[in-house]
Amino acid sequence: MPLDSNDKTEVILQGIPASEGIAYGRVFVFIQSEVEVPHYQVEPEKHIDEVARFDRALVLTRQQITGIQSEVEKNIGPEEARIFDAHLMVLEDQALITETIREFESTGLNVETCFNKISQRYIKAFAEIEDEYLRERASDIRDVAQRVLHNLLGQADNSLSKLADQRIVVANDISPSDSAGLDRSTAMAVVTDSGSKTSHAVIVARSMKVPAIVGMRDLTKRVRKGDWAIVDGYDGAVILNPSESTLFRYGKIREQKKSMEARLLDANREPAVTLDGKKVSLMANIEKVDEIKLVTDYNADGVGLFRTEYLYLDTARIPSESEQTIAYQKVAAALAPNPVIIRTLDLGGDKPMTGNPQLFPKENNPFMGFRAIRFCLEHKDIFKDQLRAILAASAHGKIMLMYPMISGAEELAQANALLEECKGELRKRGTAFDEKMVVGTMIEIPSAAMTADILAEKCGFFSIGTNDLIQYLIAIDRVNDRIAHLYEPTHPAVLRTIKHVIDEAHRKGIKVGVCGEMGGDPVLAPLLLGMGIDSLSMTPPLIPTVRYLVRAMKMSDAKKLATEALKLSDPKEIHALCLKFYRERMTAE
Ligand code: PEP
Ligand code: MG
Secondary structure: OOOOOOOOOOEEEEOEEEEOOEEEEEEEEEOOOOOOOOOOEOOHHHHHHHHHHHHHHHHHHHHHHHHHHHHHHHHOOHHHHOHHHHHHHHHHOHHHHHHHHHHHHHHOEOHHHHHHHHHHHHHHHHHOOOOHHHHHHHHHHHHHHHHHHHHHOOOOOOOHHHOOOOEEEEEOOOOHHHHOOOOOOOEEEEEEOOOOOOOHHHHHHHHOOOOEEEOOOOHHHHOOOOOEEEEEOOOOEEEEOOOHHHHHHHHHHHHHHHHHHHHHHHHHHOOOEOOOOOEOEEEEEEOOHHHHHHHHHOOOOOEEEEEOOHHHHOOOOOOOHHHHHHHHHHHHHHHOOOEEEEEOOOOEOOEOOOOOOOOOOOOOOHHHOOOHHHHHHHOHHHHHHHHHHHHHHHHHOEEEEEEOOOOOHHHHHHHHHHHHHHHHHHHHHOOOOOOOOOEEEEEOOHHHHHOHHHHHHHOOEEEEOHHHHHHHHHOOOOOOHHHHHHOOOOOHHHHHHHHHHHHHHHHOOOEEEEOOHHHHOOOOHHHHHHHOOOEEEEOHHHHHHHHHHHHHOOHHHHHHHHHHHHHOOOHHHHHHHHHHHHHHHHHOO
């Protein structure tokens, strides 16, 4: 860690730790949503400069859009690239430009304020038009207006994938499609004003071993691009303008953590067997095909959750059946004979397909809305393309298929009926697939948990999605930082529900895993195993700690821990019990 001193005062700010690690570097403020527009009077002698500044921003915006357009044309296709013609047309709209200049001449207010006022008026007018095509132009104007404002404010490069240098990314929030552009070599840490431990940008950060903190409230307003900061992803602290003694202290902490990590990695080649001889299956959660390497590097027993929606998130286009077949086949073949659980599309909720707003209209309650299996059962063509791709890939490894957000037996039956149709179509085509491919379902909605006995009769395995299950059980929006402290995995309702699902699954002879973030939390993993969970699936970098713990504990003790925890009523007391269990084993040598 360089001892780079500066003359500003040190400020320590607290958020919620979301991905472990320590980073020190310069801040990049990523402004994704509405730009905060400054408002001031321009002195009369600077009026000509102000108009020239506006002209320059328009020219720069045009260059950026044509740049993106030619990249899209090269990488995706000419049709998709034409989407940006509409953006260029907005920029050429003389009415928007001349009205802005007229507004500036009559008020003398800075051009950001004038341009914002006029563009907002246009956005509102278009948004109220009946005609759907014209109504959609409102979002083109909004996009372009944001870009012009960013340029006027000197925030030209607003893409996470284009960070030129290593930076600490500070953002209000990061959408899943923006998080898909995060690059480990440039994003040293991710810090957001809102969000929670289970928001998708955080899940991506964790899989990349990038430290992350959420719930900072107003950090984006307190920092300036280029400020220096330490991000402590263990404790959730952001230290702005750290003093030399703080830098020294963190340098030491980082060294200690690194040597601990090296010890854990060393032991990571050993099998995950408890001291009393029980083998535990540790699987990997992945979002992208190129994460195959992480699965093998971290010695996972396969993939417990492949979040396929990431193939759709950073593009405006639905991937074709053959593109998907290639992707799934690559993962299955690389990891065979280990299993790969491919989850069908879970778009919507916090993962809308931003490039395709017409498929995902804005909803008041997106988490309880048109997402995942609900979307798939309505967009059967999109769903069947994916099902055929998964089936075709199943001939090349051990693929298991899993549906997200199943709320009851009826949905499962509908999905399976479509799967049967797809099998018939492949047989007709002469395409080989694994006739015995096992099909399971996620248990992440309380109604599915309560009907686990019925569902268990109709599928091959369960995987508990604790991220969603907890949010629905306790009614805590998983991405709302104001209530993040109430999101308690050790709430008795959560533990009882998980126990019920495990017992019903086992009664019907099927296996049950956990693939939500709770499964990769080393403090809670023994509790889940003690309750009878058969496998844990987590972001690969978490595997070494969980493996170390599994090897340091007895399953009989984990069972006692679970029995005791299930008798308690206070989530904090249960957590403290688990923490004690964890600490005793992690420190014992
Ligand atoms: C979950 O809900 O726990 C889960 C694994 O799915 P996702 O986080 O993708 O919603
Ligand atoms: Mg989920």
